[in-house]
Amino acid sequence: xxxxxxxxxxxxxxxxxxxxxxxxLNLLAMIASVVVNxxxxxxxxxxxxxGYTIRWYAQAWDEFQLPDILLVTFQxxxxxxxxxxxxxxxxxxxxxxxxxPGKRAVMLLFLLPMLVPPITYGIPLATVxxxxxxxxxxxxxxxxxLVPTIPFVILIMIPFVEQIDPRxxxxxxxxxxGLRQLFVRVLVPLLAPGILAALLLVLVRTIAMFELTxxxxxxxxQTLVVALYYAVxxxxxxxxxxxxxxxxxxxxxxxxxxxLALRFVNPAQIVTRAKT
Amino acid sequence: xxxxxxxxxxxxxxxxxxxxxxxxxxxxxxxxxxxxFLYGLVLSFAPKTGGILANYRKFFADPFLxxxxxxxxxxxxxATLLNTVVSIPVALRVRLMAKxxxxxxxxxxxxxxxxxxxxxxxxxxxxxxxxLNRALLEFGLSDHPVRLVHNYWGVFLSxxxxxxxxxxxxxxxYVTGIDPSLEQAGAMLGARAPAxxxxxxxxxxxxxxxxxxxxxxxxxxxxxxxxxxxxxxxGPTRVISxxxxxxxxxxxxxxxxxxxxxxxxxxxxxxVVALLAARGLVYRGPAGGGKG
Numbered sequence: 001x002x003x004x005x006x007x008x009x010x011x012x013x014x015x016x017x018x019x020x021x022x023x024x025l026n027l028l029a030m031i032a033s034v035v036v037n038x039x040x041x042x043x044x045x046x047x048x049x050x051g052y053t054i055r056w057y058a059q060a061w062d063e064f065q066l067p068d069i070l071l072v073t074f075q076x077x078x079x080x081x082x083x084x085x086x087x088x089x090x091x092x093x094x095x096x097x098x099x100x101p102g103k104r105a106v107m108l109l110f111l112l113p114m115l116v117p118p119i120t121y122g123i124p125l126a127t128v129x130x131x132x133x134x135x136x137x138x139x140x141x142x143x144x145x146l147v148p149t150i151p152f153v154i155l156i157m158i159p160f161v162e163q164i165d166p167r168x169x170x171x172x173x174x175x176x177x178g179l180r181q182l183f184v185r186v187l188v189p190l191l192a193p194g195i196l197a198a199l200l201l202v203l204v205r206t207i208a209m210f211e212l213t214x215x216x217x218x219x220x221x222q223t224l225v226v227a228l229y230y231a232v233x234x235x236x237x238x239x240x241x242x243x244x245x246x247x248x249x250x251x252x253x254x255x256x257x258x259x260l261a262l263r264f265v266n267p268a269q270i271v272t273r274a275k276t
Numbered sequence: 277x278x279x280x281x282x283x284x285x286x287x288x289x290x291x292x293x294x295x296x297x298x299x300x301x302x303x304x305x306x307x308x309x310x311x312x313f314l315y316g317l318v319l320s321f322a323p324k325t326g327g328i329l330a331n332y333r334k335f336f337a338d339p340f341l342x343x344x345x346x347x348x349x350x351x352x353x354x355a356t357l358l359n360t361v362v363s364i365p366v367a368l369r370v371r372l373m374a375k376x377x378x379x380x381x382x383x384x385x386x387x388x389x390x391x392x393x394x395x396x397x398x399x400x401x402x403x404x405x406x407x408l409n410r411a412l413l414e415f416g417l418s419d420h421p422v423r424l425v426h427n428y429w430g431v432f433l434s435x436x437x438x439x440x441x442x443x444x445x446x447x448x449x450y451v452t453g454i455d456p457s458l459e460q461a462g463a464m465l466g467a468r469a470p471a472x473x474x475x476x477x478x479x480x481x482x483x484x485x486x487x488x489x490x491x492x493x494x495x496x497x498x499x500x501x502x503x504x505x506x507x508x509x510x511g512p513t514r515v516i517s518x519x520x521x522x523x524x525x526x527x528x529x530x531x532x533x534x535x536x537x538x539x540x541x542x543x544x545x546x547x548v549v550a551l552l553a554a555r556g557l558v559y560r561g562p563a564g565g566g567k568g
Contacts, residue, residue: 009469012365013369016365016366016369017369019362019366020366020369020379023440024382024383026401026408026437027382027385027386027437028382029401029407029408030394030397030398030400030401030437031385031397033397033400033401033406033407034393034396034397034400037400044405045405047407047410087300087301087304088301090297090298090300090301091297091298091300091301091302093294093297094294094295094296094297094298095298097294098290098291098292098294098295099290100289100290100291100295101289101290101291103290106298106302109302109305109306109310110301110305112305112309113305113309115491115494116494116541116544117494117495117497117498117544118498119498119500119517119520119540120498120537120540120541120544121309121312121313121537123316123520123521123524123533123534123536123537124312124313124315124316124317124319124534124537125308125309125312126524127312127315127316127319127524127530127533127534128311128312128315128316130530143308144308146304146308147304147305147308147309150301150304150305151301151305154301179293179294204388208388208389208390209390210390210391210392210500210501211498211500211501214501215521215524225390225392225393228392228393228396229392229501229505232392232395232396232399232505233504233505235399240400243396244396244400247393247396247397250389250393251389251393254388254389254390255385255388255389258384258385258388262381262384266380
């Protein structure tokens with residue numbers, strides 16, 4: 001079918017691939033320039049730094065208080081993953097299995113936080129959290145991050161629940177399983193691949209969630225990405241290499257989990273979510 | 277006994293203990309999303325000084341504030357259009373690949389890393405001593421370093437780096453939803469590639485492309501970290517989210533900040549509604565293409 005393309009057609013195909021190649025080249029060069037700079041002794045008018053060192057990592061580790069920031073990041077991310085799983089998975093089960101009045105409205109309610117950009121609802125949300133005395137604490141950061149992640153878990157999990165044969169659940173009910181036993185003994189084992197995929201994606205998204213954390217975090221509840229923002233914002237105070245060392249630490253934390261997540265999900269799911 | 281117990285009648289309408297499992301999630305979204313939004317809306321009509329509409333009047337009277345709408349549109353609209361237009365031919369090509377997984381994995385990286393890291397990376401890469409300017413000088417394409425950071429182009433390019441993969445993956449999901457036999461039928465009837473695109477693929481893609489345009493625009497319009505770090509936040513890239521942030525966290529005027537956030541949401545809704553209405557003018561038919 002595609003053999004009818006002449007010289008112009010082939011030129012067009014070549015141009016499309018050249019464009020993709022150019023984009024990827026720039027993307028990789030951008031990432032490489034951060035990594036190279038973080039290892040360079042000093043780097044001015046040359047293609048590559050004249051010497052390499054790891055002292056910027058030691059400096060970043062102390063100056064940016066990376067141990068504290070990493071601890072906060074993992075506490076926030078861990079709490080968000082657990083809570084959004086505990087709330088999202090049962091809700092997805094109910095949405096997949098029951099037809100109740102107002103279901104379409106509830107679905108819209110879950111879609112909205114994923115469509116409205118975080119900076120738009122983050123400012124009113126931060127205002128409410130400040131009045132409740134929660135903003136500036138780690139609890140405020142966790143609550144704010146739940147807004148996009150709970151609907152995300154629900155939308156990913158609905159198709160996974162629909163794949164399960166309802167007769168399996170009926171059989172469990174016949175043998176006297178209550179709702180709790182049904183979940184622990186039947187549904188969670190069957191849904192494990194879906195839950196794993198959804199929670200890994202929540203994890204990656206929460207590590208990288210800048211806006212909501214930025215608007216609600218105080219000095220002691222900053223996550224890695226917010227600390228990186230402040231470091232870049234105040235560039236000049238500290239050497240650029242140690243900021244890049246921190247950026248590399250951030251990249252490694254994010255990409256390690258991304259690679260793990262990609263073993264279970266299609267890359268496109270990160271953007272398009274599951275079909276609803 | 278004619279009366280059916282209430283629990284059975286409710287269960288017949290789909291309300292039983294399983295349905296209740298949705299409640300915690302609904303309460304969370306209402307408490308953390310709907311309520312703050314409504315609270316912000318009410319708060320925006322209760323300014324520190326002046327009447328009900330004082331915040332909105334102030335916004336539209338002060339060019340330093342209302343210009344941010346134009347500034348943001350000037351960055352967001354071209355970036356969105358470029359990303360979407362380029363993503364169509366690329367998605368159509370990638371559709372024919374045997375194993376597109378490596379490519380999609382690479383493209384997911386900038387989305388995952390987020391705008392803050394992309395801003396720091398581009399500051400290095402596009403800076404006056406970065407690799408891009410070095411290459412331009414080396415190949416004689418320019419005789420002086422091109423200024424690409426701390427101005428409009430820095431923000432624009434960051435929106436391309438994070439935005440293009442996003443639009444591409446969305447477009448790709450719509451392209452793969454089109455039944456290939458439709459295009460084969462067109463080819464058998466003698467339609468060449470451009471005609472097949474114009475007459476078969478494009479009409480089927482229009483609904484998906486409208487959604488892609490809406491989502492990408494909304495994302496680009498709320499650009500924040502890269503406008504501060506890569507742009508000139510005092511001037512040419514003073515976008516509307518910077519104005520909202522400054523009102524909230526520099527002047528501590530939460531009422532004004534809420535008003536700006538509501539104006540931001542209103543502009544986004546207006547553009548999305550306009551796009552959906554325009555689609556209705558161009559195309560009428562089923563909303564999903566092919567098997568989607």
